[in-house]
Amino acid sequence: MSKSPPEHSRTFLGIETGATHTTVLLVDDADTVLQRFDLGPANVRLLTNVEIAKVFREIKRRTGEPSAVAAGMAGLRNEADEKRVLDLAMHEWPGIPFHATNDLETALEAAGQWPDKAEARVLLLSGTGSCAYGRNTEGRTVKFGGRGHILGDRGSAIDIALQALRAIVYQQDLKAQFPALGQAILRALQLNNPDDLIPWTQEAPKGDIAQLAVTVFQEAEKGDTLARNVLREAADRLADMAANCATHLVNEGARVQFILAGGTLLKQAVFANSVSKRLHARWNDCRVEKLKRESIWGAITLAKSLLPAHQGASASLPTAGGAKGPADATPVPLESLAKSPTELRNPKTMQLDTMPLDEAIELLVEENEVAVHAVLQEKDKIHWLIEKTVAAFQSGGRLFYVGAGTSGRLGVLDASECPPTFRAPPEQVQGIIAGGQRALWSAVEGAEDNTEGGASAARHRGIKKGDVLVGIAASGRTPYVWGALREAKIAGATTALLAFNPHLDVSPEWAPDKLILIDVGPEPLTGSTRMKSGTATKVVLNTLTTLAMVHTGKVLSNLMVDMNPSNVKLRDRAVRLVRELTGKDEEVTRAALEEHDWVVKNAVQSLR
Template identity: 50%
Template structure:
């Protein structure tokens, strides 16, 4: 949908774009901030769009407008520098050589407030309640704070979604308790064109966030008619919104300082009676508070930001930075990754496989296996470093510390794999060895675009695992240059943990202050398939990680001879193995070993102790 003004534009032109979970709005204004064109597109959460989809969205917007002189884009889900960089990169492909600022949709909404109206305020707090909810603020010093914004599963307190969902839950609860279908329930059935309560089950399973949020209007209608269920739901929503707003204000201002609360979103802007209650509560909890609705569409904030960067104020523009204490910034090394080394051997072409596409299949198999045969010897060249790594890991285990593997792509998956095998093999606590992969769980089976390029995300992963000086962190990076891994290693190093880098680029030139405690970089040579590090580099990684955990577990007593005496017999095959281990250790028959294990709840060491006591009592 496009709306245009008849006013003659005055250059320069500023394009503001705001992408939300429901829709995207673009607005073009001129130097006098006169509205020129408005365009709407579909929803745009940066976390739900890949790079190609993001470019297509921006291109559809560009086709609706003349060329701007500057633009700003605020998008839902844009929480990190990596997100903002993705938006800027996409914009540069659509608007070549045009200055672009990227942030999130909260920043644009707050910026839409006329700062002249709140000059006396120590801080401005945006209270947003529409389909979702969030509070976001900024004080005079430029510090920002945020409460909420976690989505409808984890957050969205006091939002249209929560109001609608609570209405559905309430009417079925009272139906079960009282045996009567409430008036609010009648309204909901009418709104949804359903005939009776049982039909709500299938409807709710198929309904999306926006559809459930739309039911909030029925709750407000019922509330105005004196419905008690609706009144209880909205009283709770009111309290949640006020509590979050005050909590956000406390992050940014002294309780006695003047604060301006700006109301935004359909729940707050379209329900004046509800809003009055919120305003009154805010003024009681925060004396001197000023509470006003957002007077203009929040996309105007993006227009203002575009004008600021065109005017040369870009240095003062800071995308949302939470006041929440997270990463110690100095822990994230700012490594010149492009200058750290020559081209990694893993990225070079292998002269033995130049005709790989033409070789007979039998020769291709022989070639691959002959390349893999050289891997152990290359790893042996790093034996001293690997030995020290095993000592660090076993020392950490003895002190109650943990081992973390950190990687992206194949490297990350191999770390997760080795970690997941430790509990069944050694009956270790699942917390003892952990894998961290760039992009999180979804990256285990699919590529997550840009995840490996975010060092701050790597540092945050270490922070939120509460890594300490008792732990060991192993970064795995085939080329040795993965930003996510370096962010994790830097944060771990800053927290006093032992740090180890496993890679396959012996030409790394790592600055001394960022250098891990141990660097293991065997030269396995170029991959048969150029750059495909799931091949030799992946095989070598698996061998090294096997050594780390197997020998560390041996050193802390989880192996006797070459037997897994802490095996967790969780299936038939492993229970049979446990019986045979008891037979080997104690020289008893199968039935005796099995009985001892059954009485010891299938804990091998307990079964051994039981048999030892029995033998001792017999001998005495």
């Protein structure tokens, strides 16, 4: 039952979303609970903007307008996710300060004040999943582990359950006898024999598998050796995860507070004590405590921090997201985007919707011709880029394309065509697209706005000195592309930006080695850069890789003598290529190709 706040008192709204449910808490200045309720699961990575807005709208309908709001949301990983949530919140709570963060941050805040002399605190979470999340006194944060039950979640309930399942079937194979733990698991699942576990594990939801950890704990308490071994290994994994997280925050001799959270640690006292002992053994100066308050209270703490301690209800409030402080300097101001031809209306196509079809076809083709010819205006810069790429290839370097949307897809396309066309190793030319593989066929919300995402991709794809990175952004402003460009330049790679905005104004600290700014004019369909900008992009990328391969010995005359004949059609083409270059008949040509594993260039050399 909800309570009404006293007139003129301030109220604070905390929201915590997760994989199983969303918790909402409304309190006053004295932490009196005014409202508390649960909604369904909500993960930023799994919900569309419309779905997130629907969650916020329902919360507002029930709670009204608080003085400040903070939300800890599962799946919120980076600045782009944060901005996305803030933009949506601004529509529901205009004029009200709003702080968006991840659900680990709210759990860490719920731990309260730092203990004396502690230089870092690490939240060790073990529930259905697991991870360690820490922060030091300088404010730097580190996340260790997690990543789901296939790649991570070591020491979690689902990890305990899976390890137990593997242990019981191994014991059956080893001793030809099904162990007591296996019998207990069959009983819990209402299954009749071990083979029934195969279809069950293939179909069971994560939550159902994780629930088996309860059976493992029960059998361990009864003294089952197999169950105890599983839990001992899980405790080791959790302690290692937390200690390793701490080493990324402070020196080994520093004092660290470890906070245990999540159902597996909070509900299983013996297991929590086992983890605590291992942490003390791994870290000399530490305190290990259980999280005493629900993590939703961390969201309340963050909401309160958005307002001055004595601000009255009628005081002027910052807008949603305003408490975040000034934004980081951006590589390209928005004014540059407003001037970009990609954003302007094309006077030739104002009647595109009523134009006769034949006339429209001619007009669109003519506009694409304009785009192709515009590329030649930047011939000198493209010449420079080809020379840099040739030099990179000759010294073992690689060419990377980075883009979002159409630009990213065209980069991936050109990269993917180099191995079959030129027998280039797949790592020699690589495409990076904001949002990853899924973005090749569908839009990924907020991916292109994530500057750190681009930087992270450049780091983790191993871009280094001797490589070339070409950022592709039609308007020239895509944050993901700029993040990758800056990271690549720091690493010592050659960098260039291909854009279709001749008015681009780039901050000097962000500038790549070369700006290739092609003026293709306004798009036939306003803002649709898949058209003229896309055509010009493909021309530039095809020209770049083709001539770079020509000048590294992949072509004789105008023939692809280093192609990869991987199917019947291409093998027939390979035979014709060798015959044309050597004058030999088909039988001799085919024999030479087979002898040289269908490497055209080698076959030609042997016959000459």
